[in-house]
Amino acid sequence: xxxxxxxxxxxxxxxxxxxxxxxxxxxxxxxxxxxxxxxxxxxxxxxxxxxxxxxxxxxxxxxxxxxxxxxxxxxxxxxxxxxxxxxxxxxxxxxxxxxxxxxxxxxxxxxxxxxxxxxxxxxxxxxxxxxxxxxxxxxxxxxxxxxxxxxxxxxxxxxxxxxxxxxxxxxxxxxxxxxxxxxxxxxxxxxxxxxxxxxxxxxxxxxxxxxxxxxxxxxxxxxxxxxxxxxxxxxxxxxxxxxxxxxxxxxxxxxxxxxxxxxxxxxxxxxxxxxxxxxxxxxxxxxxxxxxxxxxxxxxxxxxxxxxxxxxxxxxxxxxxxxxxxxxxxxxxxxxxxxxxxxxxxxxxxxxxxxxxxxxxxxxxxxxxxxxxxxxxxxxxxxxxxxxxxxxxxxxxxxxx
Amino acid sequence: xxxxxxxxxxxxxxxxxxxxxxxxxxxxxxxxxxxxxxxxxxxxxxxxxxxxxxxxxxxxxxxxxxxxxxxxxxxxxxxxxxxxxxxxxxxxxxxxxxxxxxxxxxxxxxxxxxxxxxxxxxxxxxxxxxxxxxxxxxxxxxxxxxxxxxxxxxxxxxxxxxxxxxxxxxxxxxxxxxxxxxxxxxxxxxxxxxxxxxxxxxxxxxxxxxxxxxxxxxxxxxxxxxxxxxxxxxxxxxxxxxxxxxxxxxxxxxxxxxxxxxxxxxxxxxxxxxxxxxxxxxxxxxxxxxxxxxxxxxxxxxxxxxxxxxxxxxxxxxxxxxxxxxxxxxxxxxxxxxxxxxxxxxxxxxxxxxxxxxxxxxxxxxxxxxxxxxxxxxxxxxxxxxxxxxxxxxxxxxxxx
Numbered sequence: 001x002x003x004x005x006x007x008x009x010x011x012x013x014x015x016x017x018x019x020x021x022x023x024x025x026x027x028x029x030x031x032x033x034x035x036x037x038x039x040x041x042x043x044x045x046x047x048x049x050x051x052x053x054x055x056x057x058x059x060x061x062x063x064x065x066x067x068x069x070x071x072x073x074x075x076x077x078x079x080x081x082x083x084x085x086x087x088x089x090x091x092x093x094x095x096x097x098x099x100x101x102x103x104x105x106x107x108x109x110x111x112x113x114x115x116x117x118x119x120x121x122x123x124x125x126x127x128x129x130x131x132x133x134x135x136x137x138x139x140x141x142x143x144x145x146x147x148x149x150x151x152x153x154x155x156x157x158x159x160x161x162x163x164x165x166x167x168x169x170x171x172x173x174x175x176x177x178x179x180x181x182x183x184x185x186x187x188x189x190x191x192x193x194x195x196x197x198x199x200x201x202x203x204x205x206x207x208x209x210x211x212x213x214x215x216x217x218x219x220x221x222x223x224x225x226x227x228x229x230x231x232x233x234x235x236x237x238x239x240x241x242x243x244x245x246x247x248x249x250x251x252x253x254x255x256x257x258x259x260x261x262x263x264x265x266x267x268x269x270x271x272x273x274x275x276x277x278x279x280x281x282x283x284x285x286x287x288x289x290x291x292x293x294x295x296x297x298x299x300x301x302x303x304x305x306x307x308x309x310x311x312x313x314x315x316x317x318x319x320x321x322x323x324x325x326x327x328x329x330x331x332x333x334x335x336x337x338x339x340x341x342x343x344x345x346x347x348x349x350x351x352x353x354x355x356x357x358x359x360x361x362x363x364x365x366x367x368x369x370x371x372x373x374x375x376x377x378x379x380x381x382x383x384x385x386x387x388x389x390x391x392x393x394x395x396x397x398x399x400x401x
Numbered sequence: 402x403x404x405x406x407x408x409x410x411x412x413x414x415x416x417x418x419x420x421x422x423x424x425x426x427x428x429x430x431x432x433x434x435x436x437x438x439x440x441x442x443x444x445x446x447x448x449x450x451x452x453x454x455x456x457x458x459x460x461x462x463x464x465x466x467x468x469x470x471x472x473x474x475x476x477x478x479x480x481x482x483x484x485x486x487x488x489x490x491x492x493x494x495x496x497x498x499x500x501x502x503x504x505x506x507x508x509x510x511x512x513x514x515x516x517x518x519x520x521x522x523x524x525x526x527x528x529x530x531x532x533x534x535x536x537x538x539x540x541x542x543x544x545x546x547x548x549x550x551x552x553x554x555x556x557x558x559x560x561x562x563x564x565x566x567x568x569x570x571x572x573x574x575x576x577x578x579x580x581x582x583x584x585x586x587x588x589x590x591x592x593x594x595x596x597x598x599x600x601x602x603x604x605x606x607x608x609x610x611x612x613x614x615x616x617x618x619x620x621x622x623x624x625x626x627x628x629x630x631x632x633x634x635x636x637x638x639x640x641x642x643x644x645x646x647x648x649x650x651x652x653x654x655x656x657x658x659x660x661x662x663x664x665x666x667x668x669x670x671x672x673x674x675x676x677x678x679x680x681x682x683x684x685x686x687x688x689x690x691x692x693x694x695x696x697x698x699x700x701x702x703x704x705x706x707x708x709x710x711x712x713x714x715x716x717x718x719x720x721x722x723x724x725x726x727x728x729x730x731x732x733x734x735x736x737x738x739x740x741x742x743x744x745x746x747x748x749x750x751x752x753x754x755x756x757x758x759x760x761x762x763x764x765x766x767x768x769x770x771x772x773x774x775x776x777x778x779x780x781x782x783x784x785x786x787x788x789x790x791x792x793x794x795x796x797x798x799x800x801x802x
Contacts, residue, residue, distance in 0.1 A: 031598070035617050047774070051602075087594060087605025088478050107605075147771040154773055161618035164776040164802060167707050170598045171772045172608040193488060197432070197571045201452075204488025204508075209571040216436050216564035306568050330779070332801070334735050335760050370548040371572045372450070372555055375565040378731070400733070401565060 003260055003286075005280035007385065008315075008349040014277050015291055015320040016153045018296060022324045024250070025181040031169050034161050037179040038325050041366040043155040045172050048145035053108040057140045060099040060121055060129055061090075061112035063401065067134040075130040075291035080123065084109060099129050115140040148172065158221065158328030180325050183223040186245030187214050189230045191256040191304060192236060196230060209371060210255035214313055215376065221318055233257065238269045242294060246273070247291075250324070251298040253317065255309050258301035259288040266290055274299070282348035286312040288377055298324075306371045311351045311380065314401070332400040336361040338381065343389040353377035354398055361398050377401065404661055406681035406688075408786065409716075409750040410635040415678050416692055416721040420699060421428035423725045426582040432570050435562050437623050437729050438580040443445065444556040446573050450548035454509040458541045459472075461500040461522055461530055462491075464514035476531040481524065485510060493775040500530050509542055516541040549573065559729030561623065581726050584624040587646030588615050590631045591639060592657040592705060596705070597631060610707040610772060611656035615714055622719055639670045643695060651725070652699040654718065656710050659702035660689040667691055669701035677699070678794065683749035683786065687713040699725075707772045712752045712781065715802070737762040739782065744790040755799055764791075764800050778802065 006014060026040040055061065062078055070076035083101035084090045090109035094100055099116070100109050110116070117140060120133035148154055154168050155161075161177075169177065189211045197207050208230050215225035228245050231237050240253075245252045257266040260279075267279050267290050276292035279301075281289045285308035290301030300317055302309040322329075336354075339362045344350045354361040356378040363381070364373045379400040383390060390396060427441040448633060455644070456462065463479055471477035484502035485491045491510035495501055500517070502512050509516070518541060521534035549555055555569050556562075562580075570578065590612040598608050609631050617625035629646050632638050639655075646653045658667040661680075668680050668691050675695035678701075682690045686709035691702030701718055703710040723730075735756075740763045745751045755762040757779040767773045780801040784791060791797060 031613060032616075035620060089604050155776065162776075162802065164711070164778070166617040166771045167610055167614040167711065168776040170608055170613045171707065173598055173602065173608055175599055186402045197574055198576055201574065205488045207571055207574055210566055212432060213564060213568040214573045215433075216567040219436060220564045290575045292524060306572070310565070310568060332733075371568045372549045375556065375563075375569040377565070401563065 003280055003401065004276075004278045005282055006278045008281055008283045008382075010279045011278060011289070011291065011316050012319055015298065015316065018277065018293060018325050019320065019324050024183060024325055026178050027181055028176050031166055031175055031177065031178050034177055034179055035163065035166065036276055037161050037182070038222070038327050039155060039157055039159045039161060039177060040180045040272045040326075041178065042157045042333060043169065043172070043174065044151060045148045045152045047148070047172055048150050048199070049148040049171055050142055050144060053141055053144045055102045055108060055115040055140060056105060056118045056142055057115055058104050059102060059115045059117045059140065060131070060136070061098055061102045061109050061115050062099040062131070063094065063112060064114040064135050064137045064139065064142055066096055067114075067116060067131050070134045072132050075122070075132045076134075077089040078129045078131060080127045080129050099131075102317055113137050115190045115315065126236065135210055157327060158326045160327060160329040178387050182249055183251070184249040185218045185223055185321070185326055186226050186228055186249035186252040187211055187218070188228045188238070188241055188245060188254045189256060191230075192263070193232045194230050194256065198202045198364060210302070210304070211307050213306055213310055214253055214302070216256065217310065217313055217318075220250040220319070223321060233263045233264050233265065235269060239273060240267060242269055242273055242299065246297040246299065249297065251300070251321065252294070253313065254379055255302045256304040258290050258303055267292075270294060270299050270301065281312070281316070283312075284345060284348055284350045286351070289316065291316075307374045308372060311353075314380075315351070325386075333394055334379070334400060336398050336400045337393045338363060338390050338396050339392065341390060341392045342383065344383040344387060346388050347385055349385045350383040352381045354381055355381055361396055403675075407679045409682060409684045409783075412679060412690070412692065412717050413681045413720055414483050416699065416717065416729075417724050418722065419694060420725050425584065425726055427579045428582050430580050431579065432567055432576050435578055436564065436567065437581055438562055438583070439623070439726050440556060440558055440560045440562060440578060441581045442447045442579040443576065444494060444560045444570065444573070444578065446555055447553060447554045448549070448553055448573055450544060450549040450572055451543055451547065454545045455543055456505060456507045456509060456516040456541060457502045457543055458516055458518045459505050460503060460516045460518045460541065461532070462503045462510050462516050463500040463532070464495065464497055465515040465538045465540065467497055467785075468532050471532045471535045473533050474534045475533075476523070476703055479530045479532060481528045481530050484506050493499060498697045500532075501744060503686075512537050514542070554781070557729060558678045559727045561728060561730040578582065584652070584722055584726055585627055585650040586619045586624055586722070587627050587650035587653040588612055588619070589629045589631050589639070589642055589646060589653065590657060591634065591655055592631075593634045594662070595631050595657065611703070611710050613704070614707055614711055615654055615656065615703070616701065617675060618711065618714055618719075622722070626647040634664045634666065636666050636670060639666060640674060641781050643670055643674055643700065647698040647700065650698065653695070654701050654702070654703055654714065654724065656703045657705040659704055665802055668693075671695060671700050682713070682717070684713075685746060685751045687750055687752070689738055690717065692717075708775045711775060712754075715750065715781075735780070735801060736796055736801045737799050738794045739764060739791050739797050740793065742791060742793045743784065745784040745788060747789050748786055750786045751784040753782045753784060755780060755782055757799060762797055
């Protein structure tokens with residue numbers, strides 16, 4: 001089998017091309033359960049908000065043209081036609097020369113286009129209302145549909161629902177929304193040297209960091225993680241577990257065994273079960289990354305080194321999951337100056353974790369085996385492959401964790 | 402009862418002062434369940450990572466001083482003492498003039514301080530190993546404790562646990578951690594005009610946006626939200642429900658009835674049940690905000706206008722909850738240039754939602770009753786009360802939602 005190494009951008013393109021016709025199913029969810037889920041429909045308003053024009057002050061609804069020229073010395077004189085309380089339907093129309101008393105929130109009566117504040121009026125005993133200040137059209141009025149109009153798309157398909165979207169859904173009286181089914185990601189840890197975190201670590205063995213690490217990352221991003229445990233370097237066991245995981249999940253991550261060594265059998269197992277599209281990405285850390293397809297599902301072989309596995313999952317894997325999920329939520333990035341120069345390998349991308357401190361990005365220099373540094377980082381910087389590094393104070397885009 | 406209006410900063414100071422001795426209680430959680438929870442203990446390593454110095458290459462473990470001066474023409478000559486495989490304990494020590502064959506990841510034997518790469522050596526039949534390139538001390542070696550040292554604090558108390566923290570916990574073999582108990586927030590919606598989102602909206606009534614809106618915000622931030630439904634403007638009902646909520650929760654939010662009108666009884670109900678510390682914050686939007694204490698629990702009266710309620714909950718309420726939770730996670734802020742000038746009221750803070758687009762912050766001008774704008778915002782800018790506004794292209798700090 002050929003070791004097919006691709007660039008970081010190619011990796012993204014290849015994974016997306018393979019799943020360009022992927023359809024995640026949908027499910028109808030009550031708004032109490034849709035926080036953090038991805039919308040599978042446009043939310044189009046069937047209502048105007050507000051449903052009618054209303055007053056934003058206590059005062060008198062009138063035709064603005066009747067008040068033009070009114071002032072302290074020469075008030076406009078309007079004849080009072082009644083009162084509209086908040087919560088009442090305005091049944092009487094206002095004609096030129098007339099006004100109706102109205103409360104804050106009250107429905108603007110037909111004919112009126114503005115409200116004179118009570119402070120600028122004086123009511124006479126004969127039912128005349130004196131207006132001492134002119135109002136312009138729609139002054140002191142929130143117009144029907146000012147916030148949302150009938151037919152307006154208020155939330156787009158692919159949006160990850162936040163608390164702020166819940167607000168607008170409630171405002172529109174929408175209690176159920178169509179969401180993308182939760183993507184299920186199977187996680188397999190492999191390697192004779194891997195022992196469970198709960199156990200003592202005999203000499204020469206290492207703890208299974210990646211299962212938990214990757215599962216947490218997957219869950220943090222709103223997907224389901226299903227752990228298939230720690231497997232020995234045994235072809236048949238890996239083969240059958242991968243098959244099971246591919247049947248039960250939408251994507252499978254296999255950590256470890258992704259290099260080209262004698263005991264590295266991830267690529268061969270994927271190949272026998274399906275197809276391998278690339279084996280190796282020209283990126284540091286994370287070169288030993290495999291992408292393939294088994295029973296129509298995406299399978300990634302990830303590096304055994306935790307920090308490398310994490311960064312590749314964060315970039316390449318999550319990018320594909322978002323693509324499959326048709327997610328349109330923005331990735332959070334920040335522009336900052338880098339505090340130290342970094343020399344980089346020409347010809348391959350480099351992912352550098354950074355700490356953000358007062359608008360500056362401080363790079364963390366780490367070997368891919370080190371996990372403590374990653375936990376203190378706020379994000380990472382990508383050094384493009386056509387750059388030989390970064391200069392001190394150079395502006396960089398920080399991708400937030 | 403006096404209407405005690407405070408500044409935005411005073412509001413924060415007063416709320417924190419009242420709960421400065423608040424103790425949230427803790428619970429031990431398995432690492433599978435601690436994602437997003439707040440650590441109630443420092444995580445101190447009881448191990449070195451790596452636990453022993455190890456080779457990062459395939460080669461020969463040796464004393465670096467024995468290789469000084471070695472080159473292509475004059476190799477250093479070392480006598481081979483055996484081999485250490487990955488996963489094996491190094492039992493034989495290396496003395497001056499000796500070397501031991503070692504694999505990547507293998508344990509560095511006693512005496513050796515470096516590893517010569519196999520590419521720079523030649524093995525003779527008589528057991529002599531020729532070294533053609535000098536190594537410096539600790540070259541090709543990851544030293545014991547390079548990543549984490551015994552006694553080192555790797556995660557601080559008050560940290561919100563992310564997937565990256567799970568990685569370091571696993572690396573240290575820590576499967577249980579002490580976390581702050583989840584803060585419970587009771588939510589009461591009040592007002593004769595409020596109807597449930599599920600129902601038809603009769604003329605003059607409005608949908609209950611705030612219960613769901615606030616509950617989602619509370620959950621989104623990792624706390625529990627308990628909804629106590631929609632109450633009429635009835636003193637006794639509000640009184641008894643507030644008492645129940647205060648008994649069952651750590652904090653209570655009452656939406657609506659927080660102004661100073663005839664039907665606004667939130668302040669009076671809190672006062673009768675406990676104490677009101679302020680009634681009104683000099684901030685736009687969100688002036689009608691009440692803070693008090695009932696049965697030792699924080700109670701907030703929030704504006705009925707959804708966007709105002711949301712922004713006050715996001716700032717004043719969440720700030721107190723984080724304080725009570727002893728949370729140390731950073732608030733995410735971004736520096737950006739504002740795309741339009743904003744004039745602001747001197748004398749009170751103003752919260753302006755913005756959309757972030759290519760590093761620029763575009764302000765959304767909104768009346769506090771509008772909820773659609775808020776759902777499209779990425780964060781908000783605070784205009785301080787001693788400023789009369791913002792100039793176009795002025796640099797601002799955007800607090801991300």
